[in-house]
Amino acid sequence: MAKQKQVFFCQECGFESGKWMGQCPGCKAWNTFVEETVVTGVRKRTESAASAPASILRITTDEETRIGTGMKELDRVLGNGIVKGSLILLGGDPGIGKSTILLQVCRNLTEDGHKVLYVSGEESLQQIKMRAERLGTFRQDLYLQCETDLNVVEEAMIKLEPEVAVIDSVQTMMLEEVTSAAGSVSQVREVTNRLMQIAKRKNIAIFLIGHVTKEGTVAGPRTLEHMVDTVLYFEGEKSSQYRILRGVKNRFGATNEIGVFEMQSHGLLEVKNPSQVMLEGRPVDASGSAVVCSMEGTRPLMIEIQALVAQTNFQMPRRTTVGIDFNRVNLLMAVLEKRAGIHLGSCDAYVNLTGGIRLSEPAVDLGIVLALVSSYRNRPIDAHTVSFGEVGLAGEIRGVSMAEQRVKEAAKLGFTTCILPASNAAGITSDNGIRLLGVSNVKEVIDYI
Numbered sequence: 550m551a552k553q554k555q556v557f558f559c560q561e562c563g564f565e566s567g568k569w570m571g572q573c574p575g576c577k578a579w580n581t582f583v584e585e586t587v588v589t590g591v592r593k594r595t596e597s598a599a600s601a602p603a604s605i606l607r608i609t610t611d612e613e614t615r616i617g618t619g620m621k622e623l624d625r626v627l628g629n630g631i632v633k634g635s636l637i638l639l640g641g642d643p644g645i646g647k648s649t650i651l652l653q654v655c656r657n658l659t660e661d662g663h664k665v666l667y668v669s670g671e672e673s674l675q676q677i678k679m680r681a682e683r684l685g686t687f688r689q690d691l692y693l694q695c696e697t698d699l700n701v702v703e704e705a706m707i708k709l710e711p712e713v714a715v716i717d718s719v720q721t722m723m724l725e726e727v728t729s730a731a732g733s734v735s736q737v738r739e740v741t742n743r744l745m746q747i748a749k750r751k752n753i754a755i756f757l758i759g760h761v762t763k764e765g766t767v768a769g770p771r772t773l774e775h776m777v778d779t780v781l782y783f784e785g786e787k788s789s790q791y792r793i794l795r796g797v798k799n800r801f802g803a804t805n806e807i808g809v810f811e812m813q814s815h816g817l818l819e820v821k822n823p824s825q826v827m828l829e830g831r832p833v834d835a836s837g838s839a840v841v842c843s844m845e846g847t848r849p850l851m852i853e854i855q856a857l858v859a860q861t862n863f864q865m866p867r868r869t870t871v872g873i874d875f876n877r878v879n880l881l882m883a884v885l886e887k888r889a890g891i892h893l894g895s896c897d898a899y900v901n902l903t904g905g906i907r908l909s910e911p912a913v914d915l916g917i918v919l920a921l922v923s924s925y926r927n928r929p930i931d932a933h934t935v936s937f938g939e940v941g942l943a944g945e946i947r948g949v950s951m952a953e954q955r956v957k958e959a960a961k962l963g964f965t966t967c968i969l970p971a972s973n974a975a976g977i978t979s980d981n982g983i984r985l986l987g988v989s990n991v992k993e994v995i996d997y998i
């Protein structure tokens with residue numbers, strides 16, 4: 550017998566509770582519980598393939614199961630193309646370019662002779678066509694559908710049998726059987742579940758677009774990260790033209806790979822050499838600017854760190870960061886104070902990463918230290934110097950992984966000096982035409998400036 554039950558869901562993280570609560574015990578967000586009706590007791594109609602245990606040696610995999618998207622940067626994040634029958638979640642703030650990139654992918658796929666279905670619950674056919682016209686000519690047939698009822702979409706998919714489908718967006722899709730509103734946690738969960746079944750049964754690769762909202766008015770796709778095969782996030786400041794696509798989870802490839810795109814008037818353009826682009830327009834002979842080399846997945850990336858340190862006019866010195874962890878900067882300032890005798894306690898500090906990118910690798914520590922001290926002493930760092938290395942609490946500089954690749958990339962981009970952990974410098978034997986400066990504690994770094 551079908552039974553209806555009233556349940557409260559946190560719209561932020563999907564926490565389920567029998568009663569309303571002010572604060573979610575799961576994600577600590579306030580005022581996010583909404584009442585939803587769930588139906589229990591009915592066996593869901595599933596037609597999963599017979600699943601008898603099979604020996605691993607008998608299972609064959611097809612090498613050619615990946616489809617190239619025609620965009621190298623996207624292929625890199627996906628791990629060399631789209632895996633057939635996989636469910637890929639693309640998240641990001643509204644207006645960042647999710648619909649645009651997937652429409653471009655659809656065009657590339659149809660050019661290569663793949664059958665593609667684009668389902669939009671947000672825009673009309675005319676609106677999609679208008680956007681498509683901005684992106685360039687579509688020479689091959691692309692199937693478009695405006696629909697919010699997932700049952701109808703499922704029928705279309707079964708009839709059309711596309712190789713790749715795009716659902717724009719998961720928050721607008723509804724299943725009649727679920728009584729709560731579109732975009733609520735139970736709808737989003739059920740819709741994703743159903744799409745997963747379709748993807749696996751029909752061997753269709755499905756891209757799922759999801760909006761992330763900080764207010765939590767719409768269920769964030771964070772609740773379904775664990776359900777899908779691959780999770781990609783689009784990052785970047787909307788005001789800057791660069792967009793970074795980051796792989797957060799990938800069942801078929803490495804995570805933490807990034808792809809860099811530039812938003813132009815006719816769509817997103819791949820940035821083939823991000824380091825060069827990010828370093829463009831660097832101030833010359835200005836203090837407080839340091840270039841750091843960070844590994845994003847398998848790619849070394851050169852980024853400029855800017856710091857501004859000035860005497861404070863407040864009781865409590867002000868500190869702000871853009872693109873790097875605030876607490877990390879505070880920690881490094883404390884290390885400088887204690888281990889190198891640089892008195893930053895009465896200084897305001899502002900630290901920025903340029904280009905709208907966010908870095909979390911510890912190897913950028915050394916760059917932050919250099920930028921801070923350079924600004925404090927008002928001495929510019931040589932423009933052809935790059936650095937990387939982790940700073941420990943005792944002021945020691947610790948080695949990081951993949952030092953050789955970083956040095957190689959720096960040399961390729963024309964840097965002449967590289968400040969790096971002494972332990973890493975000892976391990977690099979090849980001559981890349983770049984001067985290596987091994988350092989083992991922050992004092993040595995400061996002597997350099």
Ligand code: TYD
Pocket residue numbers: 641642643644645646647648649650680683684812813814815816817
């Ligand atoms: P869109 O893909 O609609 O964002 P999302 O689907 O993630 O909400 O992107 C919309 C933004 O991109 C909008 O601000 C306009 C801009 N844009 C361009 O700059 N050039 C273009 O060619 C297109 C199609 C959009």
Ligand code: MG
Pocket residue numbers: 647648649671717
């Ligand atoms: Mg959109």
